[in-house]
Amino acid sequence: MLWIKAFHIIAVICWFAAIFYLPRLFVYHADTQDDVSKERFKIMERKLYRGIMTPSMIVVLLLGGWLISLNPNYYLSQGWMQVKIVLVLLLVGFHFYCGYLLKAFSDDKNSKSHKFFRVLNEVPVFMLVTIVILAVVKPF
Numbered sequence: 001m002l003w004i005k006a007f008h009i010i011a012v013i014c015w016f017a018a019i020f021y022l023p024r025l026f027v028y029h030a031d032t033q034d035d036v037s038k039e040r041f042k043i044m045e046r047k048l049y050r051g052i053m054t055p056s057m058i059v060v061l062l063l064g065g066w067l068i069s070l071n072p073n074y075y076l077s078q079g080w081m082q083v084k085i086v087l088v089l090l091l092v093g094f095h096f097y098c099g100y101l102l103k104a105f106s107d108d109k110n111s112k113s114h115k116f117f118r119v120l121n122e123v124p125v126f127m128l129v130t131i132v133i134l135a136v137v138k139p140f
Contacts, residue, residue: 001070008063011056016128018053019091022098023121029105031114038108045102057095064088079140087131094124 022045029041068075075081104110133139 001067004063004066004070008060008067011059011063014052015056015060016124018048018056019095019098019124020121022048022053022102023117026098026101026105026110026112026117027114027121030110030112030117042106045105049099049102053095053098057092061088061092078138080134080138084131084134087127087134091124091127094127 025041025045025048029038029045032038032041068081101110101112104112
């Protein structure tokens with residue numbers, strides 16, 4: 001079980017690194033004017049989303065599900081775990097929303113400002129803090 005948990009935490013770190021970085025790339029992409037930079041950002045965003053962010057999310061979900069399956073009666077009855085699962089599902093939604101935004105940039109159809117992406121970049125921070133507190137402190 002400790003090996004599963006260790007790899008789950010590693011995957012969470014990788015997923016969050018990408019979740020933090022992709023909206024930051026969107027900030028710069030939305031603010032850039034020259035075509036060379038726009039094309040460079042498209043490549044960086046696509047590789048981050050497809051090569052790191054999505055595989056990390058899949059590993060997080062698989063290993064998290066595996067950990068829960070080791071004692072489902074306990075985990076699924078705990079309030080802290082129920083809230084954590086909801087937050088993880090919201091993060092999955094955030095992940096796919098980033099994919100939608102990536103597609104808009106890829107098609108040169110982004111209509112959002114760099115200020116929007118600056119705010120968006122902060123959303124996963126609050127989720128991370130809450131999830132870690134829930135997993136470690138188990139407040140309820």
